[in-house]
Amino acid sequence: MDFSVLIGGAAGQGLETSAHILEHILKRCGYNVFTYRDYMSRVRGGHNFTQIRFSDRELNSFTNKVDIVLALNEETVLLHKERLKEEGIIICDEDISNGDRTLSFPFRKIIGKIKNPKVINTIGLGVILKYFGIPLDIGEGVFGKLFKGKAYEDNKLALREGYNLIEEKYHLELREDKKIIINGNSALSLGAVAAGCRFYCGYPMTPSTSILSYLSSKSHEMGIMVEQVEDEVAALNMALGASYAGVRAMTGSSGGGFALMVEALSFAGIVEIPVVIVNAQRPGPATGLSTRTEQGDLRFVIHAGHGEFPRMVMALRSPEDAFYQTARAFNLADRYQIPVIILTDLYLDDYTKTIEPFDFGRIKIERHILEEKDIKEYKRYEITESGISPRLIPGKVAGQVVLADSHELDEYGHITEDTHIRTEMALKRMRKLDLLKDDLQEPWLIGVEEPENLVVCWGSTYGAVKEALDRLIEEGHSIGALVFGDIYPLPKKKIMELGRTAKRIIDIEQNMTGQLDSIIREETPYKSDIKILKFDGRPFSGEEVYIKLKNEVLK
């Protein structure tokens, strides 16, 4: 079984609340849920929709075809009726539409009885619950978690009214509900908290804002300082200050805000203060499409910053990956005393998915801070073979001071213009990048072990590629994919192995120029033969990747 429900309407019509409730009801029934959100950059009006897909098998993507459209306005009917599956139906108020394949009901009249216009969408949810044969008490239970008092009573009433409007079409079997349902940004934030991040600052910018607001909501409980800064210039500088003083610190923004951090990124490089920076990508240039998705900043974050210094760039591939890799990012930043940049995108930040609960026992906190109290002559920037110098926290050892500087500096942290020291310091910093290569994780290999058709992709496209490959392999195609998480420095072992035996390499990215492909070409003897690129601001669905691979590669 595999169903999709689309709820569409204008901003401000409460569709996000309805979607949230429905996905939780389906999760409570023990199904795998994948919810994709499509919204415009406005507070009221426009057209927004959310697609809730559920199944008894694992889901990694949304679908193009849907079973039910719950239309909160007429526009939704016009925009989405072509997407109905053969047996699909539209559910709406009788004033919105009465066309074929439409179940319309007097929602507004019913609301007149309940005397609470806010619960109008709940009647529609009641209809959907009955359609799938979901017990009413599961729905009421989810409402009970979200609403209290009159709001709860009115919703319950509306849900019942809706429930009584139709007969069951399906009768979903109830399963055990063992999973959590979470989006990329919440998973990333949880990973940061687990890793001991106790300082986060940022300026609101879609799609990074939900990291800021989630951590703020846990600030008092977990003792995390969350600061809304005056601008992103302040953000990275402030995070570096907190980290210098010994607290694990993170900042985040989208590409435009990251652009303002670039000066301080270079500073982080020379000053060797660990920091984690999230760039939650959205399509540029400039303001671009502010509530849409893209993977356009890969080259940008790899090259951002004046001068030459080591950094690490990793992309998150799924909510699970977001949790574990974010926690890992803090350890890498601390070990190598470098900025670690995490790339996500709006799609991954926002979609919610049912997954196995996180294993917090797997998270290790490794600080690499000098604990010694008996220090004779402390050299913060001591030239070492590994390139890593001893890190002391200011104020922790009497008689010892810690210097940090944006100038070229000597081993003690004082300004220098000495040619020999400059050369040694630059080399020392860059040696850390060589060492870091041993800590890199190879890309995930999905699909066939030694494929004729080798897909390369990164970050959030994992879900769509996974779904497409599952179908193609079922059909007998020899296809596999390398899904990069760590991207800079580029882990090369697997691509070197598989590039040799593959008949063709297919690059799948959500950008215009194939940025990962160009990096692979730079670092290895391989490049893609075919590119499947999308940069219209909308994410690939599994179906779309499947069709493209079928038509353009496996024809």
Next chain:
Amino acid sequence: MKYEYKLYEPSWCPGCGNYMIRTALKMALEELEIEPHEVVLVSGIGQAAKMQHYIKVNGFNGLHGRAIPPAIGIRLANKNLKVIVESGDGGSYGEGGNHFIHAIRRNIDIAHFVHDNQIYGLTKGQASPTTAMGQKTTLQFDGVKVEPIKPLALALTMGAGFVARGFSGDIPHLVSLMKAAIEYKGYALVDILQPCVVWNRVNTFAWYKNRVYHLPEDYDYTNKEEAMKKALEFDDKIPIGILYKEEKESYEDRFDFIKNGPPLVDRQLNPMDAERLMEEFR
């Protein structure tokens, strides 16, 4: 005195006001019995901003104009550290103007010592945000055409709780201002007038010396209107001293978990403590 601060040889020009400011800073820290590891000097770029290289202390010499954000980060991470920002008029009021305004709004416990010589020294003589209208410089050869910023008046209108002006040529007075600023619980601004002997031929040592006067003994620094008048007095006479002081809750004290717990840096971290946060996603 618990500790004597070690000094290093500076690269400042002979006669630079920075020498006297350093002397005052050393005396203030020693008299307050703060040890070098208990204080962090945070700065940006410029001649003033090299202070932590010339006196042995924890130092964070960051980017131009960006002294305040890391100072805030440091202070929030470890409330046991004394945090002092040392930067020039360019870094504090020009490149870092936005951070200056927002630091006042927060009232975080840092002392901000602005070495204000009304000119850009390190970049060789261009106008700074405090250079007077009409003054000729190496860049504004036919005179500055923008109004100077009035930092003390700006700080007052933003609601700063500690606003003072000092003069590098009056060390004992400057020491008292610095001590009061360091001890003040909140954001404390001390605008320190200093000559730039190379690039500012107008605001010389004598120019300042002939104009500055101590606020009278009976001056009421809790009177904001009076403070505003004094903040705008910058011609034949320039008042120095604490223009305004008001007890306010500091930013860090507005957070219970910071006020009533150990410094963030000293907290034990255990990933399992966060496991319960997963409940809301079940």
